[in-house]
Amino acid sequence: xxxxxxxxxxxxxAGALAREAAPLLxxxxxxxxxxxxxxxxxxLAPMAGxxxxxxxxxxxNLGGCGLIMTEFTSADGVLRKKDQKAKxxxxxxxxxxxxxxxxxxxxxxVLSDASRLVEDLGFDLIDLNLGCPAKKVVKCNGxxxxxxxxxxxxxxxxxxxxxxxxxxxxxxRAGWNDDEIVCVDLAHLAEDCGLCAVALHARTRExxxxxxARWEWIASVKxxxxxxxxxxxxxxxxxxxxxxxxxxxxxxxxxxxMAPANPWIFRxxxxxxxSGVYTQPTEADRYQMIRTYFQMLLExxxxxxxxxxxxxxxxxxxxxxxxxxxxxxxxxxxSGAEILESVEIFFETKxxxxxxxx
Numbered sequence: 001x002x003x004x005x006x007x008x009x010x011x012x013x014a015g016a017l018a019r020e021a022a023p024l025l026x027x028x029x030x031x032x033x034x035x036x037x038x039x040x041x042x043x044l045a046p047m048a049g050x051x052x053x054x055x056x057x058x059x060x061n062l063g064g065c066g067l068i069m070t071e072f073t074s075a076d077g078v079l080r081k082k083d084q085k086a087k088x089x090x091x092x093x094x095x096x097x098x099x100x101x102x103x104x105x106x107x108x109x110v111l112s113d114a115s116r117l118v119e120d121l122g123f124d125l126i127d128l129n130l131g132c133p134a135k136k137v138v139k140c141n142g143x144x145x146x147x148x149x150x151x152x153x154x155x156x157x158x159x160x161x162x163x164x165x166x167x168x169x170x171x172x173r174a175g176w177n178d179d180e181i182v183c184v185d186l187a188h189l190a191e192d193c194g195l196c197a198v199a200l201h202a203r204t205r206e207x208x209x210x211x212x213a214r215w216e217w218i219a220s221v222k223x224x225x226x227x228x229x230x231x232x233x234x235x236x237x238x239x240x241x242x243x244x245x246x247x248x249x250x251x252x253x254x255x256x257x258m259a260p261a262n263p264w265i266f267r268x269x270x271x272x273x274x275s276g277v278y279t280q281p282t283e284a285d286r287y288q289m290i291r292t293y294f295q296m297l298l299e300x301x302x303x304x305x306x307x308x309x310x311x312x313x314x315x316x317x318x319x320x321x322x323x324x325x326x327x328x329x330x331x332x333x334x335s336g337a338e339i340l341e342s343v344e345i346f347f348e349t350k351x352x353x354x355x356x357x358x
Contacts, residue, residue, distance in 0.1 A: 024242035026273040030066065031228050031251045034167030034196035036098050036124050038066040038252065040273070042241070042266050043199070043230055045256035046072050046102040046129070046171070049311070053092055054296045059259060060096060062289075064266030066252070068099050072129045075105035075114035088302075090121060100125035100169065106146060108159035119164045126164060128156065130172035130186070131201050147176050147205060150189060157193035167196040171232070171254075174217045177206040187221045187229070199230035199254050209257070218248040230254050238265070238272035260315045263289060283320065287347035290316045294343060298336045309339045322350070 030039030044051060044059055046069040056068040070089055077086030092099055101123040105111045111128070118126050130146050130153065146153055161168055170190050175181040183200055190198050200221050202213040213233025222229045231250035235241050241253045258265055264285075268278040281289070293312065297305040313330040317323035329342040 024239065025246035027241050027245055027253055027269055028251060029273075033067075033125060033169060033228060036167050038098060040064065040066045040270055041252035042269055043067040043252055043254040044069060044259055044266070045232060045254045046070060046100075046127070047256055047260075048072055049308075050260055052089070052302065052308075053096070054293070054300050054302065055260070056096055056099070057093065058293050058296060059263060059266065061292075062263055062267055064268070064270035066098075067125075068096060069127060070099070070101050072102045072104050075103045075107070075111045078103070078114040078117055079110060090118065090123075092123075098124040100127050102127040102129050102171070104129040106152065106156075108152075108155045111156055112159040112163035115160045115164045115168075119166050123166065125167045125169060125196075126160070127199075128160065128168075128170045130170055145205075147173065147182055147186070148180065150182065150185060153186065154189055154193065157190060157195060161194045168194070169197045169199065170195055171199040171201065171230075173201050173203055173205055174214065175204050177204050180204075181217070183217050184220050184224045187225045191225045191227050195227065197228040197230060197251075198225070199232055201254075201256075202231070202233040215244055215248050218244070218250055222249040222251075228252065232256065235265075238269045238278055241269050242272065260312060261318060263293075263316075283347070284351055286316070286320060287343070287351065290343050290347075291340065294336070294340050298340065306333075306336045306339065309336060313339075322346075 028041040030037055031041045032038070042065050044056065044065050044067065048071050051069060051071050059065050060068060070092070073086050073089040074083075077083040078090065080086070090101055101118040103111060103114055103118065103126065105114070115126050157170075172183065172186055174183040181204070187198050198221065200218050202215055202217045203209070203211065215231065215233070218229065218231040228251040230252045231244045231248050232254035235244060235253055235255050236258050244250060244253055255265060264281055271278040293316070294309050297309060310331055313327050317326055320326070326342065326346040329346070330339050333339040333342055
């Protein structure tokens with residue numbers, strides 16, 4: 001299926017981009033997942049170490065994202081009184097609605113009990129992770145490890161569905177490997193058990209994040225069930241988002257790794273759907289973006305904020321001329337305030353007006 005990566009522009013530079021006619025359909029203006037309306041039909045994928053409350057609000061403030069999701073969170077951890085990390089994952093603010101909490105685990109009772117807690121916290125939706133390929137998660141029969149046990153998945157679906165009233169969804173991979181593709185069977189199972197939507201990352205567990213996402217699997221799932229289908233995998237531009245909708249018929253698109261690399265992508269999709277063009281961030285835009293995110297991290301006083309600032313620096317400075325010098329300064333900084341100062345010095349020097357020649 002055709003994607004547009006090779007023709008997509010870089011992430012830096014000003015101006016607008018228009019694409020020639022191609023087999024595209026606009027990303028839908030919205031969709032209903034149970035009783036919750038998502039508008040526009042774009043979803044920030046749950047990502048470990050990325051989609052904390054600061055990043056979620058940051059994306060929400062940039063515009064264009066219809067639904068945000070927490071980092072994937074251990075159901076066992078949620079129920080353990082001393083697991084502060086899991087509880088921190090489930091911290092959110094009122095301006096994050098609509099928001100979905102994603103849980104992982106393999107025990108139906110533990111997952112249903114954790115789901116009740118999530119509902120009581122005020123989340124709009126709850127999502128089950130059947131996609132994480134990490135060995136430590138799979139080893140505990142969580143994430144994509146469950147893809148080899150559909151009977152257990154059924155028991156989990158039924159237990160969680162009976163435990164909560166809010167919409168219940170699932171994010172899963174196509175299967176364990178190319179010889180064990182279960183996405184259509186799993187989608188049927190979700191629909192039969194009363195789930196409100198499914199999201200398919202169109203890779204296998206064996207692939208991890210390598211190779212190409214197989215959008216035809218998303219199309220097969222869409223043709224097989226009546227509940228909404230959210231497509232995920234290899235959306236790197238607004239053109240890709242519209243191509244996925246055209247080629248699979250999916251009801252919404254979910255964006256993961258591209259979001260920290262290009263936080264404007266949701267807004268760009270919205271612009272592209274409305275007008276056929278979208279703006280690229282200027283260096284001033286990028287400066288404002290980095291400074292805003294880093295300031296939010298410092299204000300939140302979250303554990304590990306300095307490490308997160310250094311982690312995001314490589315994404316946020318991608319394509320910035322001279323960005324290597326800024327990344328070096330950030331990595332060598334000893335505090336969050338020093339990191340922010342490095343950003344301000346770098347960009348204020350770059351953006352300073354050039355004196356007129358005498």
